[in-house]
Amino acid sequence: MRRGFTISMLAFGGFLVGTAEMMVAGILDMVADDLHVSVGLAGQSVTMYALVFAVGTPVLIAATSRLERKTLLLSAFAVFIAGNVLACLSASFWWFMFSRAVLAASAGIIVVVSLTVGSRLASPDQRGSAIGTVIMGFSLSLVLGVPLGALIGEEYGWKMNFALLAALAFLLWIALWKLIPSIGADESVPLKRQLSALRNRKTVSALFVTFFWIMGYQLVFTYVSPLLRTSAGIDTAMVSTALLVCGLFSVAGSRFGGFGADRWGSVRTILFSLAVHAGALLALPFTSASVAGALMTLAVWFGAAWTTTPAQQYYLVSISPKTADFVLSLNNAVLQLGIAVGAAVGGVVVQLSSVRLLGWVGAVLEGLGFLAAVYSFSRKNAPVSEKSVGRKKE
Template identity: 45%
Template sequence: MNTKLSQLTIIFLALGAFVTGTSEFVVSGILELISLEMGVSISIAGQLITIYSLSYAFGALFLVMLTSTFDRKKILLYAIFTFIVGNFIAFLSYNFIMLLLSRIIMGMSGGLYIVVATNYAAQLASPKRKGSAIATVITGFTVSLVFGVPIGTFLAGYFDWHYIFLIIAFGTILLLMGLYKLLPSIKGNQALSLKQQVNIIKDRRVLTGLMTTITWILGYTLVFAYVAPLLSSTANLSIEMTSIALFVLGTFAFVGSRFGGYAVDRWGPNHTITVSLIVHIVALFILTFTQHSTIGVFITFAVWGIATWTTTPAKQYYLVSLKPQSSETVLSFNTALMNIGMMMGSALGGVIITYINITNLSWIAGLFVFTSLIFIKYSFYLDKNITNKPTTS
């Protein structure tokens, strides 16, 4: 496959990450509309994000393991097809159980897709551009925050929210046809044994690094999953203004994801992750005071977005550097645990807003991100000790 065709294929793979990300996060912006139509509370509706994240984690970890020996092109195309079916079910859903089922289907297929697509991108790229290819697919997921979620939220102000999933389905059909034509066949690989995978997790540097993933994204999702009801109750923002706030957040999330790659190359994972987490914590605590002002929300969201997603590529770089020979497995764990963190964040957020005022979400989220800072600093400490340990002849 020539270079230009490979680059085009990688872009298509990134578009797949975009649509799966849009389906995952768009619910955050239309939570109140779903709650009203389905006759459930906001906290119950928020579990649509919880179940998606759990299903995504299952797909990213267990379905990847179960299908590892099969032709990767077939698995990727089957994953996309299943994702399309899930979106059609969401469009046709007339009750909460049916909508919940659609989220399970979309989540499992989306999780399988993102891991296979990331691996595909790495194999299609030249050795010197493997990192850039992986980053492109990840950026597709981040761009869903920039355009997918705000546009979906905005459209929900004018059309029935069901049509958002219909649009995603038809867009993904075009993507499926493109990838069918472009993707070369890649044979499956021998899966790592359970013992080999356990040995990876037993490395305390990797374990604490993965705990950072859970607590970091938990803190982020705690606020993000309930951002629409939060802003409507504090700053009195309409759904249109909420979509603009999400656009600001997503734009700076995109900037952060690109800056994170540059920063980790220039300053290393230790400084990049540490600084970005500190800024993330500060932004969440400040949001407690700025959430009552439209301008304050926009400014805080800008800082929050860039800090949060600067962490992502830097943390993935760090985890891969710990186990370069098992990078796909480590990234699979990271993707799965990231979505478990999202699941925990949306579930805990539902409990918090049921028993505590919703205005407390941001500072509570800040405490979880602070926990992630402790985990990653301990991981860096362990890694430094191993690196500096003198070797014996």
């Protein structure tokens, strides 16, 4: 019972971290007005966050590999609190940019360590579910983070969002300090060892699964509003409602992905979710002609997309359980890169052809992710099998 509650608290931490990243989209114009910069320049804070997260996470995880996991997680949350306080006190745009860099650096560590701590707290046959629960917190931030941030910003000013996040994170810090037991440090990972991980074909191909999966997802998701308005002819209010409902399916998908990894194994769960994901995107250009068809396809798409996440994280942990933090940090760096590339490629597709073709391009990318997964699964399990993290070899 205590372990289950602790894992739920880690999921709540994921919600806070995800909200700190996502809510900027809903308050960007407020930030720009208050700090006297253009919306375009204010949007560079998103780029700053993604770059620091992608580049900094593997470096920071490797540098802190000798620290006890509880100490590292609490330290990262302390920096996260400081980053929110800095954002709340920002008197200039560059001060705000610095606060985003601090938040991204702390968030990268929190994401990785929360996943490994959650999996270690769970019993061997429940580790996939534990990872799914933690990821569910991040998924929930996608659903609630932007609208809540916009609502609070409109009512009390955009800085109030960061003040509330700092306060909630402080309360969570106290709870985690009392709840989390002492957990040993990860294996020390020197630079040479980091580079050797990139020579492991099983690991690299698994990272390509993440890259193609998130790239295909983000390519369509970035332009889903104009796609729905163009194809289904629905207004902005209906688009927001549709995305809110489908966001709930992403939360359900995260939970189901963890359950699937425990029940059927990460291999089957990943292949199934990628296949359904690709099928939904293939159908989207046809089904989006009607409101009902669009909503049903979006629900399947969101659910399948986020079913992949916990199963993929579980699989990566199973490849290298002794250096799980470092492997997951690489995965999160690839995730951020895939988000950036997916949005950029989507813009090119829209510019050169039509928003209606995005679904097909996204489906092709999911197909490449499926092939990368098949290749990764076919390689010999090195250095240890999944049995070492509590499951029978798949």
